[in-house]
Amino acid sequence: xxxxxxxxxxxxxxxxxxxxxxxxxxxxxxxxxxxxxxxxxxxxxxxxxxxxxxxxxxxxxxxxxxxxxxxxxxxxxxxxxxxxxxxxxxxxxxxxxxxxxxxxxxxxxxxxxxxxxxxxxxxxxxxxxxxxxxxxxxxxxxxxxxxxxxxxxxxxxxxxxxxxxxxxxxxxxxxxxxxxxxxxxxxxxxxxxxxxxxxxxxxxxxxxxxxxxxxxxxxxxxxxxxxxxxxxxxxxxxxxxxxxxxxxxxxxxxxxxxxxxxxxxxxxxxxxxxxxxxxxxxxxxxxxxxxxxxxxxxxxxxxxxxxxxxxxxxxxxxxxxxxxxxxxxxxxxxxxxxxxxxxxxxxxxxxxxxxxxxxxxxxxxxxxxxxxxxxxxxxxxxxxxxxxxxxxxxxxxxxxxxxxxxxxxxxxxxxxxxxxxxxxxxxxxxxxxxxxxxxxxxxxxxxxxxxxxxxxxxxxx
Amino acid sequence: xxxxxxxxxxxxxxxxxxxxxxxxxxxxxxxxxxxxxxxxxxxxxxxxxxxxxxxxxxxxxxxxxxxxxxxxxxxxxxxxxxxxxxxxxxxxxxxxxxxxxxxxxxxxxxxxxxxxxxxxxxxxxxxxxxxxxxxxxxxxxxxxxxxxxxxx
Numbered sequence: 001x002x003x004x005x006x007x008x009x010x011x012x013x014x015x016x017x018x019x020x021x022x023x024x025x026x027x028x029x030x031x032x033x034x035x036x037x038x039x040x041x042x043x044x045x046x047x048x049x050x051x052x053x054x055x056x057x058x059x060x061x062x063x064x065x066x067x068x069x070x071x072x073x074x075x076x077x078x079x080x081x082x083x084x085x086x087x088x089x090x091x092x093x094x095x096x097x098x099x100x101x102x103x104x105x106x107x108x109x110x111x112x113x114x115x116x117x118x119x120x121x122x123x124x125x126x127x128x129x130x131x132x133x134x135x136x137x138x139x140x141x142x143x144x145x146x147x148x149x150x151x152x153x154x155x156x157x158x159x160x161x162x163x164x165x166x167x168x169x170x171x172x173x174x175x176x177x178x179x180x181x182x183x184x185x186x187x188x189x190x191x192x193x194x195x196x197x198x199x200x201x202x203x204x205x206x207x208x209x210x211x212x213x214x215x216x217x218x219x220x221x222x223x224x225x226x227x228x229x230x231x232x233x234x235x236x237x238x239x240x241x242x243x244x245x246x247x248x249x250x251x252x253x254x255x256x257x258x259x260x261x262x263x264x265x266x267x268x269x270x271x272x273x274x275x276x277x278x279x280x281x282x283x284x285x286x287x288x289x290x291x292x293x294x295x296x297x298x299x300x301x302x303x304x305x306x307x308x309x310x311x312x313x314x315x316x317x318x319x320x321x322x323x324x325x326x327x328x329x330x331x332x333x334x335x336x337x338x339x340x341x342x343x344x345x346x347x348x349x350x351x352x353x354x355x356x357x358x359x360x361x362x363x364x365x366x367x368x369x370x371x372x373x374x375x376x377x378x379x380x381x382x383x384x385x386x387x388x389x390x391x392x393x394x395x396x397x398x399x400x401x402x403x404x405x406x407x408x409x410x411x412x413x414x415x416x417x418x419x420x421x422x423x424x425x426x427x428x429x430x431x432x433x434x435x436x437x438x439x440x441x442x443x444x445x446x447x448x449x450x451x452x453x454x455x456x457x458x459x460x461x
Numbered sequence: 462x463x464x465x466x467x468x469x470x471x472x473x474x475x476x477x478x479x480x481x482x483x484x485x486x487x488x489x490x491x492x493x494x495x496x497x498x499x500x501x502x503x504x505x506x507x508x509x510x511x512x513x514x515x516x517x518x519x520x521x522x523x524x525x526x527x528x529x530x531x532x533x534x535x536x537x538x539x540x541x542x543x544x545x546x547x548x549x550x551x552x553x554x555x556x557x558x559x560x561x562x563x564x565x566x567x568x569x570x571x572x573x574x575x576x577x578x579x580x581x582x583x584x585x586x587x588x589x590x591x592x593x594x595x596x597x598x599x600x601x602x603x604x605x606x607x608x609x610x611x612x613x
Contacts, residue, residue, distance in 0.1 A: 331586040348589035353517050362514040363521045398479030403501045
């Protein structure tokens with residue numbers, strides 16, 4: 001009997017060990033590339049960190065500004081409608097809500113008193129100036145790859161911003177997630193806290209792209225699925241995940257569920273402008289990533305990110321191949337059996353004038369639904385979020401705008417129209433309910449703002 | 462300088478490419494028959510035809526018009542269906558306050574261009590994005606059928 005217990009015990013131990021090491025092996029975002037890596041100071045292949053050569057002679061603050069954009073500090077450290085970098089953005093998670101912090105140089109409520117060493121500890125190790133641990137909503141496991149020089153250039157830039165008094169909002173987390181001390185264990189397991197090591201088997205361009213995507217842009221924080229401990233599972237690197245109520249799509253080379261069928265130019269355009277004709281435009285968090293971060297990168301850097309993205313192993317996920325043929329011109333054709341007519345009615349009144357019954361917009365390529373991944377996602381997550389929140393992006397060519405319908409339409413209405421849109425223009429119709437939509441609203445919600453945002457819309461009765 | 466084809470005429474416009482077509486029509490070309498309503502493509506009063514399709518001109522930037530021909534309420538009466546729709550509109554005294562009616566006529570004409578004999582549900586699907594606060598919907602539907610009958 002003892003022997004059996006011993007064997008079972010040993011078996012459990014081996015399985016646990018295997019699971020632990022499998023999990024830990026999943027923490028290196030660049031291990032897929034194989035080959036050998038060297039410390040940055042031993043790398044002979046040229047500069048892969050810092051700013052591009054065009055900016056090499058710029059002053060520290062200017063370089064810091066570029067790198068701050070590259071690391072996209074702004075998107076999370078800004079609450080909608082409030083001052084940039086003053087924090088207060090809500091991360092809604094199954095176990096509670098965390099708020100981002102004020103990283104303006106205000107001495108009481110911001111980071112104005114941070115020394116260089118304290119700033120590096122926060123960026124690389126997730127340790128605040130007072131020694132408390134940050135939650136990994138702050139992507140320090142990605143930023144730990146960033147060089148000290150780059151992190152301190154970012155600090156130099158942030159310290160030129162106007163200090164804004166914005167006290168931290170109280171996190172609302174359930175036990176045991178409210179015990180910051182427990183993160184010590186998490187950090188040992190999931191934050192190697194090592195700087196970027198170039199891969200000698202890859203080109204300089206690839207290494208630059210890897211540095212931009214992993215250390216700076218932290219793409220994996222949204223696009224890589226997480227394991228049970230909420231750490232990135234790089235065994236399925238970039239194969240897509242739901243973050244903050246929006247779906248970050250599969251950006252591996254899988255032809256059906258990923259971006260294997262996109263041309264390099266499409267990927268380049270999508271990254272640098274947030275839009276590629278035939279594939280649609282970025283909205284929600286990716287719209288912010290394009291507007292606050294990627295659109296600031298110089299062309300060589302975006303090309304480097306494309307080269308790196310293209311090298312990531314394809315992982316199939318549960319998304320169907322996108323439909324690239326437009327729907328029929330008449331609303332009467334292209335019907336899907338069993339679909340709620342409410343969705344069609346709402347589409348006719350609120351959507352068809354810009355999106356057309358074919359899905360090919362007569363107004364702008366940004367409004368074309370045909371071929372768009374979100375429309376070809378049978379969960380309709382991002383379609384529903386886009387309907388709720390609208391799109392309001394400023395790009396070099398002007399404004400990209402879609403009204404936010406969340407206030408004027410009920411959860412059932414939004415579910416119906418999202419189901420209709422995915423069925424008519426996509427590969428497979430969604431089956432959202434009003435409850436699903438309510439849940440999506442909750443996941444993406446932000447706390448009431450300190451001030452009502454100034455409405456740019458005309459009064460609408 | 463942009464060159465647009467509006468109501469069959471070539472027009473030169475000195476406007477930034479991101480200016481909505483509606484602004485260009487009203488403020489640069491003094492074609493004020495097309496109205497401004499909600500500004501977010503939800504009411505339909507600013508509807509014009511671009512490349513033969515009904516488009517909300519408050520959302521279409523002038524730079525995106527390209528070579529597509531633009532027809533506005535000022536020019537729609539010279540098209541066969543536009544003339545029939547305007548005639549039917551008068552016969553059925555459709556407008557009440559009239560503010561939305563330029564957009565209604567543009568959408569109705571586009572409907573007849575693609576579907577010469579629409580039934581009620583066709584009319585609903587095509588006209589649902591054109592709001593009328595006076596509630597002239599019943600007369601609009603009747604006038605569209607009246608105009609369609611004139612095609613014969």
